[in-house]
Amino acid sequence: MAAVVRGGRSRPDASAARPALRLVEETPWRWRIDRAGDMKVPGVVFASRDLLPEAAADQSLQQVANVATLPGIVEASYAMPDLHWGYGFPIGGVAATEVDNDGVVSPGGVGFDISCGVRLLIAPIDRGELAFRLEMVMDALEELVPRGMGRGGVWELGEPELRRVLQGGARAAVERGYGDERDLERCEDGGLLEGADADAVSERALARGLHQVGSLGSGNHFLEVQVVEEVLDAAVAACFGLRVGQVCVMIHSGSRGLGHQVCTDSVAGIEAAMRRYGLSVPDRQLACVPVRSPEGRAYLAAMAAAANYGRANRQLLSVVARRAFSRVLGASGRLELLYDVSHNLAKLETHVVDGRARLLCVHRKGATRALPPGHRDVPADLAEAGQPVLVPGSMGTASYVLVGEPGAGAFASTCHGAGRAMSRTAARHQVSGAALRRELVAAGVAVRASSNRGLAEEAPTSYKDIDAVVSCVERAGLARRVARLVPVGVVKG
DNA sequence: ATGTAC
Numbered sequence: 001m002a003a004v005v006r007g008g009r010s011r012p013d014a015s016a017a018r019p020a021l022r023l024v025e026e027t028p029w030r031w032r033i034d035r036a037g038d039m040k041v042p043g044v045v046f047a048s049r050d051l052l053p054e055a056a057a058d059q060s061l062q063q064v065a066n067v068a069t070l071p072g073i074v075e076a077s078y079a080m081p082d083l084h085w086g087y088g089f090p091i092g093g094v095a096a097t098e099v100d101n102d103g104v105v106s107p108g109g110v111g112f113d114i115s116c117g118v119r120l121l122i123a124p125i126d127r128g129e130l131a132f133r134l135e136m137v138m139d140a141l142e143e144l145v146p147r148g149m150g151r152g153g154v155w156e157l158g159e160p161e162l163r164r165v166l167q168g169g170a171r172a173a174v175e176r177g178y179g180d181e182r183d184l185e186r187c188e189d190g191g192l193l194e195g196a197d198a199d200a201v202s203e204r205a206l207a208r209g210l211h212q213v214g215s216l217g218s219g220n221h222f223l224e225v226q227v228v229e230e231v232l233d234a235a236v237a238a239c240f241g242l243r244v245g246q247v248c249v250m251i252h253s254g255s256r257g258l259g260h261q262v263c264t265d266s267v268a269g270i271e272a273a274m275r276r277y278g279l280s281v282p283d284r285q286l287a288c289v290p291v292r293s294p295e296g297r298a299y300l301a302a303m304a305a306a307a308n309y310g311r312a313n314r315q316l317l318s319v320v321a322r323r324a325f326s327r328v329l330g331a332s333g334r335l336e337l338l339y340d341v342s343h344n345l346a347k348l349e350t351h352v353v354d355g356r357a358r359l360l361c362v363h364r365k366g367a368t369r370a371l372p373p374g375h376r377d378v379p380a381d382l383a384e385a386g387q388p389v390l391v392p393g394s395m396g397t398a399s400y401v402l403v404g405e406p407g408a409g410a411f412a413s414t415c416h417g418a419g420r421a422m423s424r425t426a427a428r429h430q431v432s433g434a435a436l437r438r439e440l441v442a443a444g445v446a447v448r449a450s451s452n453r454g455l456a457e458e459a460p461t462s463y464k465d466i467d468a469v470v471s472c473v474e475r476a477g478l479a480r481r482v483a484r485l486v487p488v489g490v491v492k493g
Numbered sequence: 494a495t496g497t498a499c
Contacts, residue, residue, distance in 0.1 A: 113494040150496060208496075219494055260495045344494090424497090
């Protein structure tokens with residue numbers, strides 16, 4: 001069965017020349033966009049019919065096809081069920097290029113919030129033991145967690161120390177006493193992405209980064225106190241240390257103004273360099289250069305530095321969450337890190353394509369790495385189970401812990417969240433932040449939010465249904481559900 | 494996502 005989706009609505013001139021996209025339903029959980037025009041590989045969209053974006057308001061399916069034209073792309077231009085419209089590449093997209101076949105790297109394939117990601121901390125107490133002190137914990141978090149737009153972080157540092165953060169990531173924070181070695185064992189890449197170069201980051205980006213290390217930010221970023229409501233895989237949950245009723249803290253944040261500036265700077269430089277390599281792309285937001293070019297290497301070095309900033313940021317936020325919990329709960333507020341993983345990153349990884357191991361530049365933009373059991377990059381004490389995959393839902397709704405599946409495809413990737421179904425502007429016009437705040441409180445969720453406007457933009461009605469997204473990911477064989485978590489307290493910018 | 498335009 002096929003569905004026809006029109007493309008190019010926002011630019012009438014382009015839409016006339018652009019053929020309609022034809023989606024072929026391969027299974028109820030997987031659709032294909034066949035090669036056409038300059039596409040080098042097909043598009044593959046993991047989604048149920050209900051989760052496919054509506055083409056009238058969202059160009060993301062056209063973006064999946066556009067990405068398939070990139071030099072050196074292998075297998076397919078993939079999209080996850082939380083797919084929606086992004087800058088050049090769709091959010092929820094995965095694309096890998098072969099480095100030794102003139103494969104390119106594109107800042108649009110990572111996005112503006114470089115190394116935005118999620119970590120989950122686990123408390124030793126259950127919901128009942130927290131209940132009568134929840135408001136006190138939330139007050140402490142409100143006091144200690146810097147949040148919202150602009151400056152103000154946990155760790156005020158000078159430029160030499162900032163440069164150490166850009167090279168050393170969460171490890172640089174731990175070396176200054178923020179957390180311990182065990183935290184690093186539970187971070188993707190040990191908390192430190194290799195190949196970072198602070199000298200590849202502009203003075204302007206450094207200036208923006210100086211006062212934001214250890215700050216939540218705004219938009220969909222949050223810190224939530226959550227409770228494990230349901231365990232879906234008992235053996236893996238036990239390995240992860242998760243049981244029904246358990247209190248957890250989920251942190252969703254990124255690289256703040258520094259990462260944003262690195263992306264802005266890089267797009268400008270790469271757009272200018274493209275001509276020299278004779279590259280053309282169907283959308284200027286897909287600006288790209290060969291991985292093995294001076295500009296490509298410079299982008300990856302600056303991106304890694306921003307990624308390390310994001311990792312240090314989440315490490316600092318964990319430290320203040322620990323301070324808040326221990327202030328109110330003492331030793332029973334101890335928070336152990338389960339895992340920290342990014343969902344906006346390009347990484348050099350080796351994967352088998354057409355029977356041969358190849359070095360690939362894997363772009364995951366709003367997509368989470370999901371390594372299977374036994375993979376050497378999974379922490380040793382979790383290796384039997386596989387890599388924890390942390391999937392935040394929209395505000396006030398469930399979040400999930402998943403685990404990577406063997407042979408899942410899409411370069412071991414899965415979804416990153418519920419996925420926007422409505423623009424921020426549309427959400428602001430449809431929802432009252434004040435009313436939403438009252439609804440959350442009435443539903444038993446303690447809210448500490450600095451902006452009603454921010455609340456309105458993050459209304460769950462402007463997101464897809466996280467339960468449907470995660471169910472789709474599991475049915476498509478990309479990852480397996482381990483635990484469903486529900487919020488009892490939310491801290492937002 | 495973002496000193497929501499240099």
